[in-house]
Amino acid sequence: MIIVFAVFLLTLLVLTAVAVVRTENLFVAVMLMAIFSLLMATNFFILDAADVALTEAAVGAGVTTVIFLGALALTAEQEKPIVSGRWLPLAVVSVTVLVIIYASFDQPRLGDPGAPAHQHVAPWYLEKTAEFIDIPNIVTAVLASYRGYDTLGEVFVVFAACIGVLFLLSVPPVKPQKSKSSDNSSGLRHHLIPQVVGRLLVPFIFLFGLYVQFHGEYGPGGGFQAGAIIATGIILYALLEGEAAALNAIPKSVLMAMVCGGAMLYGMVGVAGMILGGNFLDYSVLHSDPVIGQQMGIILIEAGVGITVCGALLSIFHAFAERD
Amino acid sequence: MNITPHLPALQVVVPILSAPIVLLLRPKGMAWAMTTVTSLMAFCIAIAIVSGVQQGQVFNYLMGSWSAPYGIELSIDSFSAIILLVVTGASALVLIGARRSIDAQIESHRQPFFYAAWLLVLSGLAGIVVTGDAFNIFVFMEISSLASYVLIAGGPDRRALPAVFKYLIMGTIGATFYLIGIGLIYIMTGTLNLADMEVRIHEVADQSPVLLAAGFITIGLALKAAVFPLHLWLPNAYTYAPHVVTAFLAACATKVALYVLIRFDFFVFQQNLSGHDLQFSYFMIPLALLAALVASSMALFERNLKCLLAYSSVAQIGYIVLGASLVTVAGLTASIVHIFNHALAKGALFLAVACLAIRLSSTQLTDIAGVARRMPWTMAAFVLAGLSLIGVPGTAGFISKWYLITAVLAKGAWGIALVFIIVISSLLAVVYIWKVIEQAYFREPQQANGAVREAPLELLAVTWVAVLANIYFGFYPAIPVSLSSAAAELLLGQMPQ
Amino acid sequence: MLEILGYYNYWVFALVLMIGFYAVVARGNLIKKLLGLSMLQSAVFLMYITLSKVEGATAPILQKGVEDQIYSNPLPQVLILTAIVVGVSTTALGLAIVVRIKEAYGTIEEQDILKASGP
Amino acid sequence: MLLDILSWILLCLGGGFVLVGGIGALRMPNFYTRMHAASLTDSTGSILIVVGVMCQAGLSLATIKLLTILIFLLLTGPTATYALANAALLSGMKPQADTDEGRSSS
């Protein structure tokens, strides 16, 4: 059953990928890339990775597409046809594909429960989480506690990307600014129906984002996903009401404070563990009962992650959208 | 609380948590001051770690107190210690002198971003070095890479942008290949902890996914480390980056990638994959030699001082790889000592270039004609650092060349051919350094350079600190050599010689 | 037949990886390169998630009151959560650079940029 | 039991509608007809399928979630369709009867 789904979706995936590479219209390529991301996310879901599917949909298909469109609006839409040098890369690529396919036959096949990967570390997580942390979502437990240091790093990757985009785009545009009158058309203000529906939806999106944030211990979700969803909600607001309105509601300085504050919150939880006599990122010492301490720590750092991701994605979106 | 057991964590946590604070510091100069202080603290931590390691202390730190294969473990041995010293030292030294150069190249409202990115590079590189977890290396590699793209893109020349784009593409491909390799190993072993991996990979060593993983990891890291045919991103990125950034990154960014490469190929694969040493040698030795020859020749024809030195870096990476690919304790020692010494020499050279660049408008060779009369101290520093790069006795460069040649000669007959190539490449280095010296000392100064003065004191001072370090470690090489040979023995521990 | 299809995911991983790689290497348009790059990364995500799947298992979110349920491997999923965010960050930074290149050179084609840069 | 049969019928109908919509979007001669085919069956198909699944779920949290999804789809689907058609019309694409080339230069 799963095989049928997988074959269907994966074949589509390959077709879409080929189409993305072949089309010379970049806008079409970005649209196809959105389909590619959704297909990928559906695949993840079918392969039991609910959290990853959620993230890929919210971050990969949603925010990435929006950022790509923002960049396309500032650059070009049509790609020049390639002139030469098509065969060498194609040959290299084909050979590599064959090598990987050859090597795949020694690999445990899809779903093989006897694979070494399922024997060694993973069962420990599945067995011991109930005892040490006592939350049902093992992915969140691994992400936030067992491998919390990775997640700290990841927050700082987002942080780095955010300051990078702001640094690069803080140079004033070379071309003279277009007359301000064109700014009035920013936003979909004169499309009445989307605006009414959109306004109705924005608060519910926030609510849903908060639900995903705090439900992350029990179901699929957590800081990244929630951050991305709330950012999407604000992006929706910006699309409907125009950039200026969104920036009015949440100014850039607040976004910056969110990016820094979230990252600091995460780090401070770690340092608190250190001060209270544990190791860095040891949440057990936060409370007299180690299990409750772990849960407290997880909630706090997930909040930090959500705040940073939301602030960073919005800062990046605004940096692109403001520029024309 | 006792701070000593927490040192490995603090090495990363101190700079990484300062980055958001630096970003919020608006007053002029504060961002620089905070970054410098943080960087000095990181350097002190590194020194404490090194002295601990030299006394035989082993640093293992369990993140979140989760035991090893389940949580992330930091582990520091002598190999990590020496690289830590290089990374934090380069950052602290360059930052102390960097302020005016950065002021000249980066608008003040963009500086907080720049300094925050600097701290992220520092903590990313330190994070790669201290960790004992394969995936954690990937995460910190991405932090340091993303932040270093930001630093390089700060270069005022518009050509910095295509250069950094190329770096981004190649760097991301490298990181992705590394990730594929980790995934393939994880399929076969079920673990991400390097020490655990080393034990468990033994049972599955002859299966094709593991071999494929070794290939992907080696190529991915070689891309990051700019090993010869994969070095294409390096020259332009170094040339158009802000001058002090070049000094910092040239001293440590590629070295850390080499560190991971060596650690993986020796610590994880070497003892388990049969014939891996031979494959590694056959694959790497020709590349290393080509790197030394081709890149040195390219440097000969460069018209831009920074680009010349960048090609020279590619050649020097060739030496490091050559030493490692001999797969002997002596070769590996030479390789690690050279990582240390080359960082010193290249750091000093690029700092001297930064001194020149702050007074002259460009780094083209023709523009530095006769500048030695105006900036004698700077050029003297350049000459001494250049001698160290060439490997003249009495400088640090000599020590590593000496170790390298000894190691190569131990390989017997074809070792002599290798020595021949090393000597040729060193001669090429003499020629391209001489080219600079000739321009600076024996050409008539240009009219435009009439008002040029000596470089600002603090920048000149750190340049000279770097130069004196080159000379000091040329006469007293005990610290790097003892650490390196300990590291080499550790890495090749159970190898049958 | 089903035995062979068990490897199908890995083959698609290889194909998509290399399609993305081809786009990065052979296409001259910078945005196309970034699209290829994110495809390359997605392919790796697929590989990790494939290896996390266990036959007859369900997502690693414990169900109360259900006995002897087996769960898929949570660890690769955690790694990929991290990697997805890394991928988006890289893409965003790359796009910012492309925007600056467009402003500085007036083009986003590699050939034209090389021409404009001169020797 | 009755509920099972009901949900079975609803799901099958929904699947049929969705499929017909897909075929319509592929086979219709120009943009507006394609959009027409796609959007109407989209809404109907969504209602049928989600209600069909709701019959299976019984009264639980899942039903509420499904209801939310349904409301969401019913709000956004037609809105997106309207906005898209509006944008196409404004860009100068005129609805035409029987050509395959009813599109603007963009």
Place this chain on the structure above:
Amino acid sequence: MYFTVSLAILVTMVLAVIRALKGPSVYDRVLAVNMFGTKTALLLSVVAFLYGRPDFLDLALIYALINFVGVLAVLEFFQKRSAAQGHTTKD
């Protein structure tokens, strides 16, 4: 039963992708993407029951949300582009 429906949705997804590949106009492609997104949301709600994990319905909701925001972002893009090209849009 669920399986049949999922299959029907999957086939529709294929048709949508074909439409996205064929174009011909950009609006056709946007339409196809939109259609694809809705179908994904539907597929997920069905598959969640097929797998017996109805707690995963959150995903379907997010897919629908992303889909909507995506379409609006595309429209905003069109609008910006036509403003940049100097066409005045009438209401």
